[in-house]
Amino acid sequence: VSSGISLPNHAAGFFNELRKRAATDIIVLLSLGLVIFAGYSASYFISAVAFLVLPVLIYRPLLEHWLFWALIAAASCFVILYQWYPIDNHKFLLFYWTLALALAFSLFPEHRQAFLAKTARFLLIFVMAGAVVQKTLATSYVDASFFEFTVLTDGRFELFMRALGIDRGDLAYNRDVIGWLPSAYLENDASTAVLRSSSSVHNIAFLVTWWDYLLPLAIGAAFLIGTRRLDLLGHTLLLVFIVTTYLVAPVIGFGWTLSIFGYALSAGRFPKIALCYLATFPLLTVYGLPWWTVI
Amino acid sequence: VPLIALTIFSHQLYHVTKFNLSPWKGGGMGMFSSIAAPQNRFIKAYLIFGGVRHPVAVPGSKEGFSFLVEPTERNSEKLKEMLSRSVWSFTALDETPRKPILQSVSPVALERGGRTVIHPERVNLELWQLSYDPGTRTVRTLKIWDDTQ
Numbered sequence: 001v002s003s004g005i006s007l008p009n010h011a012a013g014f015f016n017e018l019r020k021r022a023a024t025d026i027i028v029l030l031s032l033g034l035v036i037f038a039g040y041s042a043s044y045f046i047s048a049v050a051f052l053v054l055p056v057l058i059y060r061p062l063l064e065h066w067l068f069w070a071l072i073a074a075a076s077c078f079v080i081l082y083q084w085y086p087i088d089n090h091k092f093l094l095f096y097w098t099l100a101l102a103l104a105f106s107l108f109p110e111h112r113q114a115f116l117a118k119t120a121r122f123l124l125i126f127v128m129a130g131a132v133v134q135k136t137l138a139t140s141y142v143d144a145s146f147f148e149f150t151v152l153t154d155g156r157f158e159l160f161m162r163a164l165g166i167d168r169g170d171l172a173y174n175r176d177v178i179g180w181l182p183s184a185y186l187e188n189d190a191s192t193a194v195l196r197s198s199s200s201v202h203n204i205a206f207l208v209t210w211w212d213y214l215l216p217l218a219i220g221a222a223f224l225i226g227t228r229r230l231d232l233l234g235h236t237l238l239l240v241f242i243v244t245t246y247l248v249a250p251v252i253g254f255g256w257t258l259s260i261f262g263y264a265l266s267a268g269r270f271p272k273i274a275l276c277y278l279a280t281f282p283l284l285t286v287y288g289l290p291w292w293t294v295i
Numbered sequence: 296v297p298l299i300a301l302t303i304f305s306h307q308l309y310h311v312t313k314f315n316l317s318p319w320k321g322g323g324m325g326m327f328s329s330i331a332a333p334q335n336r337f338i339k340a341y342l343i344f345g346g347v348r349h350p351v352a353v354p355g356s357k358e359g360f361s362f363l364v365e366p367t368e369r370n371s372e373k374l375k376e377m378l379s380r381s382v383w384s385f386t387a388l389d390e391t392p393r394k395p396i397l398q399s400v401s402p403v404a405l406e407r408g409g410r411t412v413i414h415p416e417r418v419n420l421e422l423w424q425l426s427y428d429p430g431t432r433t434v435r436t437l438k439i440w441d442d443t444q
Contacts, residue, residue: 085320085364092303092322100296122297130304130324134311138318138329140427146330149427149434181425181436182337183352191436195427202429212327249327 023267023274024104024112028063030260030281031101032056035072038253040079040091048075069102090254096123097260113268120264121223124238127258128220135213147212148205152195153178159291160248164204170196208248215241228269235273238262242280252288256281315422315439316365335425336363336439340378342415349413351383354399366422366440375418383413419443 005013018026035049052071056062076095080087100119104112140146151157153174162168177193215237222234238258246255263277307323310316318325319332338359341348353359358377362370381399422440427433 080322085361087320089307089319089321089323089326092300096296096300099299103296119296123300126297126300126304127324131326131328134308134318134323134325135328137308137312138325138331140330141328143429145427145429146328148429149330149425150327178335178425178434181434182423193434195432195434197432205429251326 018278022113023264024064024109024116026267026278027116027260027264028101030256030263031097032063033281034094034253034256034260035098038256039094040076040083040087042079042083045075045079048072064105066102066105069098069105073098073102090251090257093123093127093254093257097257113264116264117268120261121226124234124258124261124265125220125223127261128216128223131216132213132220141209141213144202144206144209147209148197148202149195151205151208152197152201156249161201161204164200166198166201167196170198212245223265231265232270232273235262235266235270239273239276239280243283246284246287250284250287252284255284255287259284310365314365314367317363320364330427331424333360333363337423337436338363338374339421339423340374341419341421342378342383342413343417343419344413344415348419351378351399353378354381362420362422371420371440371442374420378418379415383415 032053036053039045039049049072052068052075056068062068073095076098080092080095097119100116100123104115104119107115135141138146140149151161152171155175158168158171161171174195174197177195181191181193219234219237219241222230222237239262242255242258242262246252259277259280263274266277267274303322304324307316307318307321307325310321311318311323311325315331317331317333317336318329338353340351340353342351343349353374356374356377358370358374362374383399420440420442421438423436424439426435426437428435
């Protein structure tokens with residue numbers, strides 16, 4: 001049975017709806033998507049989210065109630081405390097953000113967007129400055145040895161390395177060697193292995209190292225100073241960071257999290273930039289497809 | 296929110312510098328900053344019985360992962376306790392000339408019989424980490440925890 005509305009009209013209706021919606025409305029929907037599609041993998045968290053989200057599908061106003069987000073934050077906090085070691089660092093941000101949403105919806109409606117923008121600014125500075133501090137303190141980062149090792153042995157970088165002409169067989173050999181070293185002590189105590197590489201790898205690693213150091217440094221500094229012009233620069237650099245970084249290292253949940261923070265911070269002052277952040281969601285989803293299995 | 300985030304971040308940074316916590320875990324922002332990721336660390340465990348030190352493969356467990364991420368005295372004791380509780384037996388010698396390896400045995404395999412169960416007197420743990428020298432493209436293993444010293 002046809003609804004009588006053509007596909008182009010549906011698309012026009014979608015973009016019209018997007019323009020009409022309040023920023024906080026879009027922020028909660030994006031955050032809900034983050035919780036559902038990139039939340040914690042612990043079964044009790046998934047059950048808690050299902051229990052909380054199902055009523056929202058029928059009665060939407062629940063999504064803008066502080067208690068809904070407080071319960072999601074409580075479930076996140078429980079996962080973090082119970083799985084302190086297995087949880088990835090960026091997943092802690094989901095707890096901070098859901099807590100911020102709970103606090104925002106306990107305020108009068110006119111203060112919510114400003115509160116979320118302020119929290120998003122802090123979290124963006126926190127993420128970028130924190131990354132720069134830890135990269136500076138790490139012994140294997142600044143000399144590019146970390147990235148050289150990583151691009152040669154981490155399967156997540158294989159597609160990127162193959163695109164740059166690095167031999168697929170060499171990368172597979174390196175992964176095998178790295179996989180063998182930890183168990184070698186059971187039969188003979190091997191303690192070294194030489195990786196297969198090419199002369200261009202060191203230059204690639206050097207570029208990736210400084211790209212991934214200077215960009216967060218500039219983003220953090222721009223948002224910390226926070227003048228209109230520097231905010232605009234910060235958003236531009238953050239978009240460049242999201243679009244480039246997660247193409248190479250597809251940690252999609254982290255990319256979505258940064259996009260939500262960017263959207264929350266920009267929606268009130270830079271509507272066009274905010275739309276760019278929205279566009280990163282489908283883009284990152286495409287990045288996350290298992291391209292290496294078909295190429 | 297800032298107070299919680301900064302407290303967790305400071306706690307993580309302190310544990311990274313003081314207790315060799317992997318910068319990839321514990322609530323900091325040290326992902327993609329260091330080779331010290333859990334996948335680049337490994338545990339060497341030795342069961343001691345009859346005065347001989349036998350290397351064993353550590354079965355996947357929460358205790359093993361915790362020690363891998365942060366080699367503290369507490370995490371080490373928990374892993375040792377888990378390894379002492381496990382049932383161990385030598386694998387049968389196959390045709391290739393290699394020494395028999397101690398493995399943890401499931402209750403089902405134990406019921407089938409034909410195995411000598413080993414009761415370790417003590418457990419020794421070592422934690423090793425990969426390091427990389429870009430000049431020679433060499434990966435080395437580096438000991439970062441040893442409870443025998």
